[in-house]
Amino acid sequence: MKLLVVEDDRETALYLVKGLSESGYTVDRAGDGRDGLFLATSGSYDAIVLDRMLPNMDGLAMLGALRAAGISTPALILSALGSVDDRVKGLRAGGDDYLVKPFAFSELLARLEALLRRGSVAAATTKLRVADLELDLLTRTVRRRDKPIEVLPREFRLLEYLMRNAGHVVTRTMLLEHVWDYHFDPQTNVIDVHVSRLRQKIDKNFDSPLLHTVRGAGYCLRAPEPPAA
């Protein structure tokens, strides 16, 4: 997987390149909007991490030019501006996700991976499946090992989001944004309790847990590792 980081601040850029390389990505870096646009139009990137304020050509303009050229490489916008308004502007300009600086690297990684997956998951799916857990989007029912599981509407959406991102870390902020449409972090651990309730329902009476807590990052729903042969 090849990523492009467009960031003018040297320190942040190095930190991003280092972190992403260590996570197994090939990373190119551009220091301003013009270079970024030049590299991005080559089209061989899987995702772009883009600072909003850049010299020569700002991030939103660069993104606009890229989208106008018909290149739909997923883009994650990094910005120091955090109001809902700025977020909407960023997404409208063609961004696929928006992250406010400063951010935890784990948050960036989780979001980036969600973006990279978006292209591969068929949107028209009506059933999501992880191991023996099955979620039917049409009948809005959940079954595990063919046993129906009762979930509340919100839990259904929570599970759907986790299953769409199965095998990858999903942060609390991502859950708040996508499941509750809240763009702020409550001081209480509200998400943890929701997740643990869901876990009660889908994991409690089964021997192999699917929903895992990733310390310092968030949650991950994944199929159990096949037993070593």
Next chain:
Amino acid sequence: MTAEKLLLPAQGPWTIPRRVFGNAQRLLRTHAFRLAALYFLVFAASVLGVLLFVYWTSADFVERQTEATLDAEITGLAEQYAQRGLSGLAQIVAARSAGDRGDGMLYLVTDPSGRPLAGNIAAWPEGVPARAGRLSFTTAARVKDRVETHPAQGASFIIPGGYRLLVGRDISDATAFRDRVKITLLWAGLIALGIGLLGGTAMSRNLLRRVEQVNRTSERVMAGNLSDRVPLDGTSDEFDQLAANLNRMLDQIERLMTAMREVTDDVAHDLKTPLSRLRVRLELALLGPADGSGQTEAIRSAIDEADRLLATFNALLSIAELESGTRRDESEALDLSEVARSAAELYEPVAEEKGFVLFLATEPGVRIRGSRHLLSQALANLLDNALKYAGGGEIQIRVLRDEGRAALEVADRGQGIPEADRETVFDRFVRLERSRSTPGNGLGLSLVRAVVRRHRGTVELADNWPGLRVRLEFPELAT
């Protein structure tokens, strides 16, 4: 005598005129002066026009009257002559000349040699040609016991046979009247122009004064006196409106500056401590053994501390942004119950886990104009507080309509807040002593208040017997 002494007296007389001249020059450059000068010119021209019109009409009127009298007299005499011939004319002239009738009419009939036959003039006036036509002449008139020379206007006729007739009228009264009118109009004109000049000057000075007030206030504000305002006349004219708008602008600037200063002060006071703590922690980690375990723990706690600091920063900035009113309006018509339901749904599990019972009671269709995002955040802060400080029991979220106001209440069964502290808890970084042990930055209620004010609402803390009841009220949106 020294040079200074020679120069000194010369300075006195020079400086004063220069200042006066400078003032005059400044005055000449002003728009107000030019306006006043134009006003004065137009005014003077119209006054002049009016006076000329009055003069011509009144003088002309008297002249026309004289003409009309003469014409009537001539017509009468012509009729007499036609009926009774020369002797009849002489008779009627003699009759009309007898005694002083006081109408100033003058008559004279002479034979071809110029000898008077009848009339009240002694002789054909000197210098008047003996031919028919209109003429002006002078006549000797007896006023009381003096003889004066009066101007007269008349016409002469040559009657067949060489006889001559002169009919005239003493116009000394008309001339006196005209002179009178001239003088009166001249004075009226002078007085009007004087008033015009004074009015123009006063107008220009008034304009100048009010512009000057604005200028002076701007200068004082620029010099740092932010609370200075342009005085209003209370006339609500354009200048008052301008001043009022400027004052509103200054209010806004002052509010922004105050908000900024408060944030700066708060940051200086309350972020220094956690920052120094962070520094000490990292320093100690550096001093400790480099085997990793202790350092990893130190780094982890440093990250936590940094996250808390950032959260505090963000909260501060949000509050400042809300209070200064610079944030763009993202409000929409929304149902308050929806906001409450969504938050209740989010908090219900955590409340239950912490030993609370969360109740939601909503009246349907309580709508306000506002930002769902901000209202949710305010409500979340109130619920966070209740969960943190109430210890347990029930938490009630209520949405209700009260005398045209939409109210959102969060009530708990904790210890409540003593009445004396109910104002101060809204200030930034204020945390009541007993709660210092729980995590938090003391900005939750500040943000709530900022959000409420942003929505033109009020926030009130009350006793829930026992517990705290926070009530947010907003103007209800008419359906």
